[in-house]
Amino acid sequence: MGEQSPGEAKKPAKAVRKRAAAEAAEVTGGAAAAPKKGARTAKTAKTTKTAKGAEAAKKAAPKPPRDESRTALVRRARRINRELAEVYPYAHPELDFENPFQLLVATVLSAQTTDLRVNQTTPALFAKYPTPEDLAAANPEEVEEILRPCGFFRAKTRSVIGLSKALVEEFGGEVPGRLEDLVKLPGVGRKTAFVVLGNAFGRPGITVDTHFQRLVRRWKWTDETDPDKIEAAVGSLFPKSDWTDLSHHVIWHGRRICHARKPACGACPIAPLCPAYGEGETDPEKARKLLKYEKGGFPGQRLKPPQAYLDAGGKPAPPLGSGSA
Numbered sequence: 423m424g425e426q427s428p429g430e431a432k433k434p435a436k437a438v439r440k441r442a443a444a445e446a447a448e449v450t451g452g453a454a455a456a457p458k459k460g461a462r463t464a465k466t467a468k469t470t471k472t473a474k475g476a477e478a479a480k481k482a483a484p485k486p487p488r489d490e491s492r493t494a495l496v497r498r499a500r501r502i503n504r505e506l507a508e509v510y511p512y513a514h515p516e517l518d519f520e521n522p523f524q525l526l527v528a529t530v531l532s533a534q535t536t537d538l539r540v541n542q543t544t545p546a547l548f549a550k551y552p553t554p555e556d557l558a559a560a561n562p563e564e565v566e567e568i569l570r571p572c573g574f575f576r577a578k579t580r581s582v583i584g585l586s587k588a589l590v591e592e593f594g595g596e597v598p599g600r601l602e603d604l605v606k607l608p609g610v611g612r613k614t615a616f617v618v619l620g621n622a623f624g625r626p627g628i629t630v631d632t633h634f635q636r637l638v639r640r641w642k643w644t645d646e647t648d649p650d651k652i653e654a655a656v657g658s659l660f661p662k663s664d665w666t667d668l669s670h671h672v673i674w675h676g677r678r679i680c681h682a683r684k685p686a687c688g689a690c691p692i693a694p695l696c697p698a699y700g701e702g703e704t705d706p707e708k709a710r711k712l713l714k715y716e717k718g719g720f721p722g723q724r725l726k727p728p729q730a731y732l733d734a735g736g737k738p739a740p741p742l743g744s745g746s747a
Contacts, residue, residue: 558587
């Protein structure tokens with residue numbers, strides 16, 4: 423380092439720093455110039471915007487108190503269901519079926535895939551094997567080829583052929599209408615059984631699928647993670663007569679608005695009642711772009727949906743091979 427002149431030594435420290443900054447700017451062509459006083463960096467602006475958004479979210483949907491009483495929880499849960507019933511008055515099972523046997527098979531096939539994919543696959547299956555007797559006597563390799571688009575097609579082939587044989591041998595080729603009988607069939611658990619009981623036989627049941635599990639925990643209806651315990655906990659909050667429709671409302675909301683990764687909080691009709699408001703996009707315009715199915719103007723899950731769904735603006739799904747997944 424060179425020696426400092428007496429004149430420089432007497433200069434105020436502020437002046438020295440200013441001169442050093444000017445020399446650095448000359449060397450780098452001005453790229454190193456310090457930002458002007460009062461100017462906000464992009465990072466600062468982004469942080470401020472995020473903070474304002476978080477504050478707005480808190481004002482828009484205050485979270486229920488941690489010490490929410492049992493009575494308050496029941497009231498909030500039932501109000502959420504009433505609100506969702508107004509949003510989805512046409513909610514229905516999103517698997518195409520014409521009888522209990524078709525619903526049972528379709529529900530088994532829906533594991534680890536979408537209802538849409540099942541609906542695109544089952545027309546060929548039921549056209550070739552319309553009854554339990556037909557499917558029980560089917561060539562497994564031919565069934566596998568039909569079910570290939572559903573994934574896990576070998577295991578699913580064993581299940582649907584196995585449950586068909588059980589129906590023929592133990593129930594005279596008819597789907598039983600009791601929970602204890604249904605769960606004995608190959609590939610049939612409580613979730614599948616309640617789908618069939620609620621929608622083919624009109625007997626109340628709660629369908630605890632992945633959407634249902636995610637939403638009831640977000641809403642703080644229960645902290646349970648085991649499906650059977652979730653079923654019991656949520657069931658205790660509602661009259662038994664509400665269980666089937668409640669399942670439809672929750673599952674529909676999970677598929678259309680309250681998504682796993684990007685919930686559309688800014689477009690959610692129950693935001694003021696949701697403890698998890700703000701986990702997703704809160705800007706209304708951006709949130710609307712995240713909506714799926716009829717809420718976003720896209721085709722639904724069923725190739726042959728109920729008329730009420732079509733009347734509400736829902737669109738039927740395209741058949742397999744049309745270019746849509």
